[in-house]
Amino acid sequence: MFIEKIHPHTKVIFTMAMIFLSVLNDYTFSFYIIIPIMFVLHLINRSIQTFITSLIIVIPYLFMLMLIYGLLGELTDSNWIVIFNFKLNETVLIDILNRSKSVVVMIFMLSTLFKHTSSDSMLLAFSKHTSIKAISFIFMNVKNSLSHLRLRANNILIAQQTRGINTQGFIITRLRALWPMIMPLTMSAMLDSQERQLTLYVRGFDIESQRDNIETLKKHKLEVLFELLIVGLVIFSILSEVTIWLN
Amino acid sequence: MAQLELSNFSFRYQGSQDYVLKDINLTLKSGQFTLINGLDGAGKTTLGYALKGIIPHVFEGTLLGEQRLNHKVFQEYTHQELTKIIGYCFQNPWTQLSMIKSTLEEELSFSCENVGYALEETRFRVKAIVRLLDLSHLIHKNPIHLSLGQLQTIALGTILVLDPDVLILDEPTSQLDPLTRRRLFNHLSDLKKQGKTIILIEHNIDDFLELVDHLVLLEKGSILDQGSVIDVYTRSLSIGRDIQYPSLTALLSTITSLDKPILNDNDALTILKGVKSHD
Ligand SMILES: Nc1ncnc2c1ncn2[C@@H]1O[C@H](COP(=O)(O)OP(=O)(O)OP(=O)(O)O)[C@@H](O)[C@H]1O
Ligand SMILES: [Mg+2]
Secondary structure (H helix, E strand, O other): OOOOOOOHHHHHHHHHHHHHHHHHOOHHHHHHHHHHHHHHHHHHOOOHHHHHHHHHHHHHHHHHHHHHHHHOOOOOOOOOHHHHOOOOOHHHHHHHHHHHHHHHHHHHHHHHHHHOOOHHHHHHHOOOOHHHHHHHHHHHHHHHHHHHHHHHHHHHHHHHHHOOOOOOOOHHHHHHHHHHHHHHHHHHHHHHHHHHHHHHHHOOOOOOOOOOOOOOOOOOHHHHHHHHHHHHHHHHHHHHHHHHHHO | OOOEEEEEEEEEEOOOOOOOEEEEEEEEOOOOEEEEEEOOOOOHHHHHHHHHOHHHHOOOEEEEEEEEEOOEEHHHOOHHHHHHHEEEEOOOHHHHOOOOOOOHHHHHHHHHHHHOOOHHHHHHHHHHHHHHOOOHHHOOOOHHHOOHHHHHHHHHHHHHOOOOOEEEEEOOOOOOOHHHHHHHHHHHHHHHHOOOEEEEEOOOOHHHHHHOOEEEEEEOOEEEEEEOHHHHHHHHHHOOOOOOOOOHHHHHHHHOOOOOOOOOHHHHHHHHHHHHHHO
16 A cells, blocks of 8 residues: 555545646557556556546546547548447557547546555645645545435434435335435535535634644655656656657 | 623625625623524524624624624734634534544544644643533544534534633534433533633523523514523513513523422422412
């Protein structure tokens, strides 16, 4: 579980850099370098489920792109039915990969960042900048709000069980049990954001003061070195791009 | 210590037609315990928001009149000063939680960190509050997983840790069992002895009546009546107002200063008989 322990700054810089580099380079960089790196990282971190979750999002996304290509008739001299015969030619495939590379990288990078960074440490890392802090507050508490929501949904299920409504078994049965509560649940989730604003004000979170937090967050020398390396890599990529462009 | 005041105060939420608060004139003297009572939707929570400055800071709308703390309008204070002086406890204890801290200790510290206390001071204050509210067994737990009653106590803790002069509590007992309610009563009683200005918004008037110095009856956004408990209810009875009255038991505890609390109607009757035979 080393990803959790890395300083949030380092993780954010790495994430941004990879997304940026994926835009700059062609699909091979995204699909042959970043994604394998993420795979290995999650393997070592014993969090392969994060990687699989991202895959589950990415694969239908790629299929959807193919479908759209088909519908828009961009597949020269063939139609979308060809996709289902897997008669994609290489140029079309590469085109799709090139168009989707950054989104795909974003999905892998951001899911890793958010799943493996605690909200406190993220907030702590950025607490010097008030505006960033407010934004990260909103984003970060989504995680807790979700588990709060899940807790409430669970309570409802339990309550219905005691009233004799079948809540076990297939997803459909569960959904049917939850169905009458979906409106109230979404309503309360929506109202929550107003609630958060109230909390923010009453707890004094938006006061601009020097904060002395009880949790501390130290950056290791290796992390600083890694950050410099990544920044260097980005600058190098930009420079080489510019020189190619100038020539 | 601190005095809160609303003068000619009216408020209408953005997007709604009617004023929720209408021409409120209210002075909450330093060290005074005020109970705000009224039916559902009377505007009690909105009045609480106005007294804390949540209106107009968070809610937009049309605002008339003035909000004053110690004779100065709210605008003359910084957000930091107001946060330290006026503590606010939400109707729903979930609202009090930052939702970004993972232990109770951090949640309590969060209050102190925000107003800029040094680490030493924060630790000291948190320790004192944990002892006061008897929360030491929960200190490393994540508040999300605690019961509503425990959350209510924690919500109070997040305020008391700043030691504010004014406390506003919006229906704090709705989630509590009788024992925890009694404990809250004791805390508020102690706070009153310390000279805090306390504003309690409550449906359930009986439990706290003996602490109340000033009673405010709110109806459809206007103050129907205000004054001492006895005055307000005597007036109301004499003109036959259709409001919620306290039980005889609770009312008696406010007029007789007794060493032992009156726990039920039987006790009350015994005392009443005693009062009669003295005549
Ligand atoms: N954010 C809002 N926007 C518009 N109208 C609101 C808002 N909040 C409350 N109201 C309205 O203001 C009126 C008073 O609401 P308020 O919550 O202050 O009453 P209350 O006395 O606290 O009620 P309860 O006993 O149910 O807590 C209600 O009619 C309500 O619909
Ligand atoms: Mg209310």
